[in-house]
Amino acid sequence: MQFDHFNISAPEQVIEVVKGFYCDLFGMSVGERASFKSRGYWLYKHEQAIIHLTISNKHYEQDRPGYLDHIAFRMEGSQQFLATLEERSIGFEKKYLADMGMTQIFFFDPAGNQLEVNFLDQS
Secondary structure, three states, X not given: OOOOOEEEEEOHHHHHHXXXXXXXXXXXXXXXXXXXXXXXXXXXXXXXXXXXXXXXXXXXXXXXOOOOOOEEEEOOOHHHXXXXXXXXXXXXXXXXXXXXXXXXXXXXXOOOOEEEEEEEOOO
């Protein structure tokens, strides 16, 4: 099995802010999207559409119960990433796992989804 993508469905004004957030913070770009009846975007990193954004007036914050805690990414360049979060006034929590040699950064996207970005000791 291989991870494919995750989807955020929200009203248009939320989706537009979320699109800018991911493109700006993670260097993603809007790319080709299947021709669905709904409007939205697919956000790519390299050749993979990792985040699907769907404009929907049927979805509202916390409209159904669930247990998803966070979505995690692995990156390089922790100091630059932390500086970027601070420049954009994005609050975060930083943890270091010595036994794994990994720094974890936790924060929320504009739609309220918790994100985790992991950096191995190389950064």
